[in-house]
Structures are given as structure tokens and as C-alpha cells.
Amino acid sequence: MDYKAKIDKYLKEYFGYDEFLLSQREVIESILQGNNTIAIFPTGGGKSLCYQLPALIFPGTTVVISPLISLMKDQVDELAQRNIQATYISSVLTDKQIRQIIWNMKKGKYKIVYIAPERFYSQDFLEAMQDIYVPFVAVDEAHCISQWGHNFRPAYLKIRELIEHMGNPVLAAFTATATKRVQEDIMRLLGIEGKCNLFVESFDRSNLQFSVEDCEDKKLYILKYIRKYKHRSGIIYAATRARVEELCFFLKERGIAAGMYHAGLDSTTRNNTQEAFLNDEIKVMVATNAFGMGINKSDVRYIIHWNMPKSMEHYYQEAGRAGRDGKKSSCILLHSKKDYDLNRFMIDGNYPSISLVKSLYKRIKARGDKGIPQQLLLKSKTIDKHVLQSALRKLFEYDYAKVEDGIVYSIHNREFELTQEEIDWHKEIELDRLDAMAEYSKGKKCLRRFILEYFNEKAQFEKCGNCSVCSKDRKPLTQKALDKILEDIFGSS
Template sequence: MSLFPASEPDPAAHERAQDLLRDVFGYAQFRGQQQAIIEHVIDGGDALVLMPTGGGKSLCYQIPALVRPGVGIVVSPLIALMKDQVDALRQAGVRAAYLNSSLSPGEARQIEEDMRSGALDLVYVAPERLVMPYFLDLLERLRIALFAIDEAHCVSQWGHNFRPEYRALTILHERFPTVPRIALTATADGPTRKDIVERLQLDEARVFVSGFDRPNIAYRVVEKKDARNQLLHFLRTEHPDDAGIVYCLSRRKVDEVADFLSQHGRLALPYHAGLDAETRQRHQDRFLKDEGVVVVATVAFGMGIDKPNVRFVAHLDVPRSLEAYYQETGRAGRDGLPATAWMTYGLADVISCKQMVQGSELDDRQKRVELQKLDALLGYCETATCRRQVLLNYFSDNSLTGPCGNCDICLNPVKRWDGTIAAQKALSAVYRTGQRFGVQHLVDVLTGKETEKILERGHHLLKTFGVGREIGRNAWQAIFRQLVAGGYLAVDVEGHGGLLFGPKAAAVVKGEDTVEFREHREEKAPRRATGGRRGGTAHELEGSDARLFEALRHWRLELSREQGVPPYVILHDATLVALSVERPADMTALAAIPGVGRSKLDRYGQAILEIVANG
């Protein structure tokens, strides 16, 4: 049976955790629920941790693994994530290693021998290897400090990255009942959380929900018109030199967008499953180790990326759910500095996604769940209220009691208008054309455009032909999107994507219900956020502070190339910003800078002080 808790609280062990936070990781105090989680696991309790990306999940198992006797075993789904974590731990002076398919048999045997001899504090391992009989036998001969199951949503069929091999992890509870387990994820709605608990047998685990808010991320959604040029304008005006990720649904579009950006002066690299493994690895390495690289990718990219200074995530196509959107946008701004989540979308995207779900091999129940999730995403896109509140409410996080001040709706509030008559006209056009046509044709009918298609079908003879000439095409398209989002119209996902009456249509047609629409408007350049929600960034440094930041960044880049690790493994951008502003003059002052632990102080302290002294 699970031990919850396994022992009485140990004040000395808790104090040791504080020392490790300061001396090894370079931080003066824990954030949020970190301390409560760490002390609970140190005392032997199981835990399910839901914490936003960049919230410090890794420390929640790394510190207990260093405090508790034995080796900590971390289940991680991706090779890149393991390598980054281990590189960062070794920089901090922690004895860490990983076991995955990138190692030769000899290298793997050496790590297993180091585990037997007690030479390692933390070992990262893929789930497939963990459940192999020979590896389980090895673990039974060791003293295990804890099991950490990272990206725990992968165990759930309702999660957005389901991995069947995660289901086998129930064996940890069966074979190691006295070893505490901590499952961690940044994204899980109610059904996914329930599934995680059941699948991993964490019934007696304490659940820690730290909230889903990422206040440093500015959320923006724009109407799709010319997506590639809209993206280019966004990058040129807001992120001219920054690293970021652009998501597209298809491989062909990934290639086209990467080529387009490259032709317009950006270092943009494609990433999708159609590329050979060597090319994908090379592009990922450049993204991690160089500055200012843009990766254009399908959702196959990013889950194992720990790069903290991704300054934007852009979606040129809508993701399939708010969980996927939150997870993907969460790859921006992991260092806590300002970042942007920017998305273009149109109703055609949603129709395409719904048709993909309907044509999939999912059973009927799963299809219903996926279609409901798409509807929730559409509601987020069409909201006239604070986007962050809509996003957090979806995850049952009610911590934000007022507008966030850092999304497009808050910065440029949207007006609403009584659209009942316009809705009746739109619904009439849908009904009179037989509930089988898409938005473009319906808008042509309403605006009185005599296209070949309309003339062939006699739709120019309908009473609704031309009754909406006073409203522009873009505004009509926005009206149809909002009617779908509101449940007045539905998409014929089994046909060609035409619009049908939804459950709320009849009441509007009969005049029994009214409809409000958000005002259609052209995209505006964002105003700056207020209320201190964005924090400082390198782009806000001026004069000598900016020059010092660039000098430190150049030194870090050269050092990272010498060591063959990403620059952020040595020091995060947030640490470089603090160094540029605080300008420590000695080792004592340098040790007080967040992110500079004892190991980094010993290895890099003198070099940093010399750069700071030279300004």
C-alpha cells in the first residue's frame, strides 16, 4: 500500500532542502507550493503536482532526491529533455545521468554500474527501459530515493500526448510500495487528472494544484487573412531577434512557412516527422544552442524542449484543444520574462480539425470529447472578455478575479452589439440554401455577389440574396464564426464542412432569443501591459546595462560552444539581466544573484566579475 505520509516530518531534512536550494540551485527562497511539495515527498508521501511550465516543477523532485538516501529515478518521455536536465544538473554540481537509446551499450552499462556503487544522485530514464525486467531487477537491488513521473498527462487517454508505454508504470506501485512517487504535469483538465490518479494508482497521493496562470505571457488571437505575412509583420515589429516556435498543422505548410521566413531574412528551420532523424536533430540542436533561431514545426516539436528564453510561440493553425494550446504556448517565457502567445485562426481551421476528428479511428465517446474540446477552443478565440480568465477557468482555476491586463482583449477592449437581426439573416441564408454550404458561399448570398456557383443553384432568387449588403464580408465571416462558437450553427463534419442549424438556432429565428456579437475590428499593434504583470526583459535594458548584457551573452555563447551545451544550461537570460542591472563587485554579491549556485560561482565567478568590471 502507498505510504501517505511515510514518516513524521523531519525538520533537519527540511532544512537541508533549504540549503540545497541556495547552495546548489542559487535561489534564496521557494516559490508557490514548492516547499510544501518538497517537504511532503522528503517525508515519504506520494504526490500529484500540477504546476505551470516555468513554475519550477523540476525542483520538486530534484531536491527530495538529493535529501533522501539513495538514487532518484526520473521517468522522462523524450531524449532531448533528459539531456538538457542532466547537463543543467551537472553544471550545478549534481551527480546526474540519463539512460536512453542515444547511449552505446558500454555507456549504458557504466551508468548502471554507477547506480550500483552509489555514484549517482539522479538518473533519468525512458518509460520503455524502466519497465524492462532486467532494469526492474537492478532497481530492486538499489536504494531508491523516489520515483518521479514527469509529463504525467501522457498516461491519460484524455490527455493531448497519450503514450501507451506510460500505462505500464503502475508496476512501480506494485514492486516498490515503500518508495514515494511524484507525478508532475503542467496540463490536465478534470478527466485527465482523474485518469492519472487511476492509471498510476495514486489514490492516496496528495494533490498539489499550483494554478495555471503564466502572467508573463501575453495572449493574442487575430483573424486569419494572409497568415504568412501576418506572421512576418508580427516577428519584425515585436520579436526581430528572438528565438521562438511557429506551429502549423501540416508538414507541407511547415516547409512553406520556414522557406518564406528564410527568404525574408529570418533564420527559420522546419521540424516535422517527414524529415529524417539526423535533420530533425540538427535543427533542434541549432534552436537550443544558437540565439534567435525560429523553428517552424508540427506539434511533434517542443514537448522535450527546456529552452527558457523562447520569447514567442505562434500558431498559424488552431490547435485541437485548449490543453494542447496551453501546453504549446507554455514553451514561451519559461524564464519568467515577457513572452507572446500569438495565433491566427479562421472558421475553416476549426472545420478542418472537426473533420479530422470525425474521420479518425477514435471511438464515439472519444470523438465527442475531442469535439467538445474544439468547441471550447473556439469559444476562447471568440471571447469578448479577458482571454486569460477564459483559459484559466477551463482548468477550473479561479485564482484570477479580474482582467489580466496582458491579453489583446484587456489591452484593446472589444465592444459588443445587438446582432439579433444580423443573426436572423445569417440563419435564414443557411436554411434557405439547404444547410449544406460553407461560410464563403453564404457570405456571397448575403452580400448579393452573383458568382457562378450562386447562379447555377438559383440562390440569386432567394429572399436572403443581398439582404446583408450593409455589412462587409470580413464582418459577416466574424458573425458566422461567433454563431458557430455560440451553438447557433454547427459544422457538418461528416460532409464537406457546410453549416447546419445548431440547438439554439430556432429560438433566434422565431424571435424568442437575442444575440450579441463582438465587434469586428482590424488587428492593432498592442499597447504595453500595465500593472506590472510582464516583468523586466533584456529588450528593456538601455545604455551600459544593455551593452553589459550583450557582453555576458557573448561570453556565455562562447562557453556553451566549448562545452557542447545550450547557453541557458550555463546561465539563464534572467540571471544575465540581473547581473547587468545589479553589477556585483565581489563574490559575495555575485552569490546573491538568482541562478548562481556554489558550483557556478566556483567555475565562472571570476570571469563574470571581470566582465562586469569592464562594463
């Protein structure tokens, strides 16, 4: 059976679909023809199918690089339900468990193996991959490789080295949000500039109605909206865990069956709440941006942002979780003058001094395999706890350290190379993105057009006629004008 026949057979047999979305077939065929491929699909466009299906057709083991451990685990569990052998390698596993997985890979036990990027700092791991037949590597959330991307991960810069250790297999990169500059960066840093097929789907979602609402009492607005559309499923995003809990309790006290989701809740609570939302046991989910990645619910009718996100990339990714079934849905940003200040405060707090980051790393590294309790690291008589947390986050973000059961360990005893200039540069990029988000929230021009132009897509219209800006521009008919129209239709009588 040729690969084209297998594409349709496996689509139905393993995934239960009769037809493809968007350019899925073209992307899959490009990969199976041995072409390096980049696919920029909007949220809900079915990116994961584009690498999971080819993995079943290729001989050997496909490697998928993903930055999100929770999403890796969810996808492995989902593949198991489809009778597809898959596993993942990340920092949450012991060295013994990782060695066993690599041994199983050599035996050909898995069709798909998800790998977290911090593995690339291990020379032992890179050398072990040379003995495994990997015909295809997929890079999920590929914008993480670009320093211009909204979730830059330094470990992604080592993907090219990994590819070379594997004998240069077919490479495909996937992301939902990438400007022209980020697309070019992805190709250059993966070493496939001018040597790949690029598929860019339109960012235009005509079924989504975008709105910016200026209001000081946001909780009251949300309450009224939910009561008006009580039979619809929706997600309300808030900037912090405290605000998620505040809003969820506010709604529950007023008879709204709402669930809440943030990274501070234990995994059992998060999973149970997520399942309740997916099964329509609760209609409203109040969450931080920790909720939504990989969530397969097509009938979310509204997304409300209680707080302005820090970038258009974050906003569009979250808003895009509405209306995946193609039906009319609303994306509402509640705006107040305090929103910019909150984001600015949070960004400032994410960029500590390099001297503090380095001193923390020295303490962690000195403890070797013993590690050091996270709570002990965060204790200081002279430095604020939030500042210490920010410095520790930088070590996690740049893969210098990891935390397991409350104990922080250094990763592979790396030399410290991060500089103050690099930290400051990334801060400036983040502030530029915040300024673009603030401009959107002012509502001075068609919101749908603003989004398309931000992602370097030419809008086919001046005004969409559907967003809150365009709706305000519509002038109501005067009685005189209405009488004239009726007279033209029915005559003077």
C-alpha cells in the same frame, strides 16, 4: 545537516539559484518528509527542480519516469554539467547497455535514472529493480497515465506495478496541464487517492496577452509582426513539417533570420538550430510542437500559432513558453475557417481500423529479433501509405513496437490486446478537446478567463481587460466625452 539546510545549500551549489519559484520549496519539503505528492505547475514553473533536488538529498537512486527520450537525454546532459551522476534507460539502448546501467545502479553509481515507460512491460526489468534501493520515484508528464489526458500512454498504467516491485518508495507526480478530472485520475491510477499532498499552482499568467486574429493571409501577418518586433525572440508553431518549411523559407526570402525545427530533421541540425535560438543568434524559430519541451529560454516575447492546435492543453503548454521571465509577452492564435477541418482530418487519420493495426503487429512479431524494415511495412498496392503510417504509429504509441535505424521490432512479444472500442473512445475524447479549442478561437468571451475555466480554476475577474476580446469591447471615447473629462479636470477654460 538537516534536510531543510541541505535544500538551500544544494539549490545554490548545484543549480545556481538563490530562491525558489512558486511552491517549489513546499513540494520539495513534502517529498523529503516522505509524503506522496502531486504538483500541477504551469509551463516554466520549475517542475524538474522539484524532483532533482530531493534526489540529491535522498540516499540511493531516484527513478524518474519520462515519456520523452529526447528530453531525458537533454536532462541527463544538463545534470552532468552540474556534476550530478545521472543516466537514462530507453528503447534506443541495446540490451547489453541496459544490463550495464542496472549493474551500475546496484553499485549506487547514479543519483538519478530516467526510465522510458515501455520498460515496464519487461518482467526481467521489474525483477531487477527489486534489488536496487530506490527511495523516491518521480513521474514526469503525469497526465499520460489518464485516459482523459491529452497524451495518454498505456505503459503509464503499469507504474503502480513498478512501484510495488521497488517496495513502495515515496512517489511524486508532475504535470503542467491537468483538468480536475485528470488530477483525480492520476491519484486513482497511482494508488495514492486520499494519501498524497496536492499542490496546484494557478494557471493564470497575467503577463501574457492572449489574442485571436482572424486572417486569411497568415504569412503576411507573421511577416509584418516579425518586422515590427525584430529585436524580440519568438516561436511560430505550425501544424505540419511541410508548413514549417514553407513558412521558414518564406521568411528567409524576405530577409528574416529564421530557424526551423521539426522531427524530420536530423539531430545535429535540430541541436544546432536550437542552440542558435537559445544564444540569440537567430530571433525567430518556426517549429512543430516537437520544439519547446525542456527549452530553458525565459525571454521569448511572443508565441504565434499559424494553425489552431488540437486541444487547449496543447495550446496552453506551447503558449506558456512565452514570458517565463515574468515580462509582458504575446500569445497569438491566427484563425481561419480551414483550421478546424485540418485538425479534424489529422485526428481522423490517427485512428485506423483495429484489423489493420493487428495485421501489422503480426508481421512484425513474426520476424522476431530480425525485425522488419519500416519502408517495407509501408509498401502496399491496396492500402494508402498514410493509413499504414497511422496504424504503425498506434503500435509505437501503445508500446507494441519500436523502430531502430529504420528497422521495426516488436517489444517483449506481447499479446495484442488493443480493441476497436478503445481506439474509438480515445478518438471521441480528442474530438471533444478539439471542439473546446474551436470555441476558444471564436473569441466570444475573455480569452484569459476561458483558459482558467477550462482548467477548472475560478477567474477572479469577468474580463481581463488585456486579451483581444476584451480590447474589442473597449469603446473609444467620443470627442464630447473627452471634452467633458478635460473640463472636469481643468475647468471650463
